[in-house]
Amino acid sequence: MAQIWKHLKSAPPTAIFGLLVIVVYTFVAFAAPILAPYGEYEIVGSQFELWGEGFILGTDHLGRDMLTRLIYGARNTIGIAFITTCLAFLIGGILGLLATTLGGWVDMLLGRMVDVLMAIPILIFALLILTITGTSQPVLIVVIAVLDSTRVFRLARAVSMNIVVLDFVEAAKLRGEGTWWIITREILPNSLAPLIAEFGLRFCFVFLFISALSFLGLGIQPPTADWGSMVRETATLIAYEDITPLLPAGAIALLTVGVNFVVDWFLHKTSGIRDDK
């Protein structure tokens, strides 16, 4: 505990800012029902009411409170993105490390499968699958996670490829350690840094992907609030210099910046360069 504190104290201001953003967002996500002034789907006023008392950020096109939708949006969007990204890293990471550790035909087979998946334009693939299966939340999460995991697989494989041939891995193999032990004790810790860096960006790409899907009429089921769809619903307003769509878009951007600041700091610490300024 004390050590974490020490690390934090030495963190640059950008990292502290990033951490703050993450903490606040997480808090908002968990405490949404307490923080939000109204219910998530509740129609509380007439549409497009202006900012002011009662509705701090006005109301949306159906007369729902914008602030409430944003707060619940945090919960739904971050929740879905987090689960999706974790799942993608779980699938892609494990398979990628397995591929390098086992090598041979396993590597070959997995590699070709990923090639095929990646060669199909991701949006078209999602369009095909989601049209066939429907867009319930679990399906959406699994589909995006699987598509995303191909990218993680490639990264995990590329990174661990260099580690597998190192002496200490060879030694472990000679000692007769199991594959699982080697992966978790030797390879994973040594390839964590680039994977975490990737996590930061992938996490944010999930929002964007959901937003792109809502452009094609797929995406999250209404009336659930999510930022990606909220940008889509209000985007036309930007043509008239109305900044409403900037609220959900800004919420995504702030989180992206925050997460990546933290990731940068982490990379900086693990890469071991001295601060030579």
Place this chain on the structure above:
Amino acid sequence: MAKILKMVTQRLALGLLTLFVVSMIIFLGVELLPGDFAQEILGQSATPETVAAFRRELGLDLPWYTRYLDWLGGVMQGDFGKSLASRRDVSELIGTRLLNTLFLAAVAAVISVPIALALGVLAALYRNTIFDRTINVFTLTSISFPDFFVAYILILFLSVKVNIFPSISNVSSDLGFWEHVYRVILPALTLTLVIVAHMMRMTRASIINLLASPYIEMAMLKGISRSRIVTHHALPNALAPIINVIVINLAFLVVGVVVVEVVFVYPGLGQLLVDSVSKRDIPVVQASCLIFAATFILLNLTADVLSILTNPRLLHPK
């Protein structure tokens, strides 16, 4: 060199296999979609009899494997079939669209790659300064906006408020080169904003990563200037991962721009593919997907060859 040649041939053969599997998956995928061409083209006005007549005429009443093998047989002889909708040759239909897509990708790449590299190198040089942080925040913000939203913002400022560029990219083949460039500037800028961050961050990260290595420290001790170290010592060795990211983004420029095409009404392949999927025009879907897949495979191969060429150690493995 022979080694590279062998690798290239091997990868191309594997690529063909990949294309085959892709074509099968796409075919099955479109088959599994609810409704077929006959139903989708008539939409709300379809009746059972007219749908049946359509199927008879186009051979859609045959089982899927017969149709797939028919198609495959044609492809083997270089015939990609005819569009179910217009009965025109698929190759004719796709030709101009492909050129448009490649043109937009090229313009976007010419703008974005140099910017990304320059910003990445500068950010690495002046890392943790205000400059570095500003660039970071700006690029991160630009990638966290959905692409259609970035497009709307650009249109607002560069087209609606100050009428410099047209808000839609109404291109046709009889336009001159520069006129064509002028009309695709806005979509190209949109794509630039979408991809610069990724490339720039990778450039910065790989250079910074190398700065910790002993040979750079050595150079520093020798008193070589920082900018010279970065450009002459670090950058060449950091090229492999940078090339990789650039290539991934080039692939994105060709394959992943459907939304931008829709917003700017730009007649590219992506729009054609989405339309054809929604109408179940299988020959067109197949041909477009194969083009996309081939682009991806070729670009990937290029990336690998380039990374080997830039890294002698990979060229002559132990």
Place this chain on the structure above:
Amino acid sequence: MSEETRKLTGFTRREVLASGAAAGAMAAGLSIAPGIARAAPKKGGTLRLGIGHGSTTDTHDPATWTDLYMQVVGNASYNYLTEVSNSGELVPELAQSWDVSPDAKVWTFKLRKGVEFHNGKTLDSGDVIASINHHLGEDSKSAAKAILDPIAEVKADGKDTVVFTMKTGNADFPFILSDYHIGIMPAKDGKLIDPMSGVGCGGYTIENFEPGVRTTLKRNPNYWKTDRAHFDSAEVLSITDVTARTNALTTGEVDAMDKVDLKTAHLLARSKKVRLEEVSGTQHFTFAMRTDTAPFDNNHVRLALKYALDREALVKTILLGHGVVGNDHPIGRSNQYHADDLPQHAYDPDKAKFHLKKAGLSSLKVDLSAADAAFAGAVDAAVLYKEHAAKAGIDINVVREPNDGYWSNVWLKKPFCAVYWGGRPTEDWMFSTAYAEGVPWNDTFWKHDRFNELLVAARGELDSSKRRGMYFEMQKIVNEEGGVIIPMFANYVMGLSNKVAHDKMGANWAMDGFRAIERWWFA
């Protein structure tokens, strides 16, 4: 001109002949038009339209047209036997006049003489018959097959006369021939030369056609109408994204657009260079319940759902006032036999609860399928409906279906779904398309003996007041027992550059009854 003949739908012999004299009636329509429309049309210029539809799979074959893009292009390149004028009456186009037998079974059409196709061929009865047969027969793939089904036989009587014999009496038949699918194309030896060529005898020839992108049209120098086709050329762009379309209009890339985004319509109207135009016609949005499926097979459940919807709120929120409330039957206020005195279904949670109880239920849970492919705002409308119905103890679970494949996968399949109807100019056409027993588009799978009896009787009836009575009763039946909830009739809202001038705008379809290119001009 009396109100009765203005909306000419049922014909006595005399009325038919009167309308045959035709152009006079149209000129009368012209002179009463308001405002800028008063100035004499100017020739010249290129009209550029931004249309929110269009697909790379579009073709010139009118048999497969489904959306506004080809409808607008097609109404510039093709002519039809009859035309619904901008004031809603039926006027002759390629047919010069027509006549009907007393049992409304045999219709004789005299063709206009000396009309030339774009390829130079002169129009004769053979072209008309081949164009009609294109939609009939076992191998027809035409969307118009169902509406032309009443034809038993079509034959020529010399070069300039075509005789249609109906299976049963059909008083509205000339209206059917104005349908956008039934463009007249040139034929050779009884067969169409090429239905995909786009060759018709309309005011504009197709110069360049890139499906899903743009079509360029050039004025037909030999056009037989002298008071139409004012532009030298036209360009029709497919701009499906509404923001892109709006931007194109405000930056002057196009001169007019369809389907204005209602949420921002008031902002667009502020622009000095652009104006909004809207017409209210027969376009309506519905929630269709399958009456052959539980729980919708119980009329009390259907009534409960009809009373559990706040129509006013939907018109206000989804249409932003650009429309009127519907009364659960598909006949619009602009139709000739609209039942004005039918009590309006209103939002009444207590009444809904009452009907639920009558159905033996204390609560109800149903899935409602919707997608924006059904109509713009369908998903939002369903979400609002959910909130309204909750107050009546009805739990509506909104299922957003993918836009892709909506018409083949959801419509006519799911028990409760959102549907779009462009509406039809006549009562018979509307009812026999979607409410008669067993027709393919009866999306509520509704069967009602009395209704079906009346439908056939009214179709063959040439007496206007008798028809009125029958259509009133039919509207009442659909309203009280039908499987359809019709919350609203939506206006067509278009955006036009101030450079564009036009007459009174046709309300039968969007873009001046699809005829914008032929009817408009630059001020």
